[in-house]
Amino acid sequence: MKKAVLALLAVALTPAVFAQFPQRPPTPNDTLKSIQQLTDGRVKFSLYAPKASEVTVSGDFPNGFPPAKLQKDGAGVWSFTTASAVAPNVYTYDFNVDGLKVFDPKNAQYKESNNGFSNVFEIKGPENEFQTLKDVPHGKIEKVYYKSSALEGITRRLHVYLPPNYDEISRSQKLPVLYLLHGGGDNDASWTTVGRANLILDNLYAQGKLKPMIVVMPAGHTPVQGFFMGAGDRQDPFCRDMVQDVIPFIEKTYPVSSKREHRAIAGLSMGGIQTINLALWHPDLFAQVFPMSTGYFPNTIAEIKEKYGEVMRNKTINTFKDFRIYMGGEADIAYKNNLNMMAMFDEYGIKYNYQNGGGAHTFLAWRSHLLDLAPRLFR
Known part of the structure; x- marks a missing residue:
């Protein structure tokens, strides 16, 4: 029996068997x-x-x-x-x-x-500690699909970050929600790949700096035609999707609060305009608002002054707990538009906080903005 096994092994290891796996010469790419x-x-x-x-x-x-x-x-x-x-x-x-x-x-x-x-x-390095993978309790990222009635019934995807110990926490309380929007050209996965939102939040939780919350990252681009940088919520199909479908879907699917004081919204660049449009046209929906690296173009400001003065004068806007505008320094491509937008807000008496930093129009700035805004939420 032993000889038979050895004979079978000898056959299995013949060059003919190895020939089934094509060999190639080594290249510098191997190492x-x-x-x-x-x-x-x-x-x-x-x-x-x-x-x-x-x-x-x-x-x-x-x-x-x-x-x-x-x-x-x-x-x-x-x-x-x-x-x-x-x-x-x-x-x-x-x-x-x-x-x-x-x-x-x-x-x-x-x-x-x-x-x-x-x-x-x-x-x-030390400057990078806030966004690096550490040995701390980690939250969970879910890819979620929903049907959008506002967008012709298409199926859409969003990402949801659930905090560490979510199962235990959600049994005893309804959680607040941060809606976190991406910029032009990106998608609902960008905040958790290059944006490192999950690692930033994990590390903040480990330091005891956050209130338990879920973070919803929807897809800001839609196949339905619209003007994503325009004035108001009707020109942008995504804004209609957010109000009509995303928020109701989240509040039906997850154990979250539906109170205004338990909703916040933040977004960068294109997502910053969407943040402003949703917040100013629906100030009853959100208590905290954080646009980043964004600003209306001059023609849009003119349109707002011509058509939407009443919207800007809505007194509910000045009941936001925190309306904080972030900018990535003078190198940020939205810097001038942002100055013009804030000047318009001043004309209408809209109150806001302004933080200008560095990083220009990149995630180098936006990750730092998330680090700053997240501990401010739901206090």
Whole structure:
């Protein structure tokens, strides 16, 4: 019997059997590290593309815009190193090979958006502690589908963050809700991929800085035509979807409070305009409002003054517990529009708080804004 088993093993290990699995010659890509932090703090990007004519890399890291050109070595590896050290944070980047955006196959960290996928890398350090994965109790992210009556009955997706110990907490109380909106080109997964909302909230819970809440991240783009940066809620199909479907769906599906004081809304860029439109046209729905890196365009401000003065003069607006506008500094592309919008608010006597910082029009700013606004909620 022993000889028979050995004979079978010998047959199983013959070259003919191995031939079933095609072998290929090794390449530099087998051991390549596409992202390396050098000893001096600079970051080196590398991509194996031996037949390419031109490779660039772009992103929100230093020297990432305009796109930087990589140099090719004799082995077919293209490389680029930042000119200076990269500060601790989370950054996005995209390789472009001969005019085609290419996902980095050597890096599984990614951002999901309406425009596809981008890669993400993290530089560790004290400044980054608030948004990094730690050994703390973690909340849960759910992908949820619902039917939108406001959008011709289509099925839509949203993400929901449930706090640590949600099952236990939700048995004894109805939870408040933060509606957290993404920007143009992104989708309902962006806040939990590159936005790291779940990790930021996990770490704040671990520090005892948050009231238990759920966070709903809907999809701000819709297949129904509309003006997402216009004045009011009727021009934007998403706003109709939020009021008619998203909020009722959440309040039916999860053990949450339906009281105004237990609803907050925040959003960035396009989502910031949607935040303002929902809050000002429906001030009875939300108690706390946090637009980020946003502002009405001049023609929209003119339209508001011509058609919606009564909306701006609604006294309920000034009963918001917190109407706080965030900006990513003068480098933020929405900076001037935001100044013009705040000047209009001043004309109508609308009260707000204003916080200007850094990070420009990127998640470098918006993650910091979430860190600041989340502990303010539902106090």
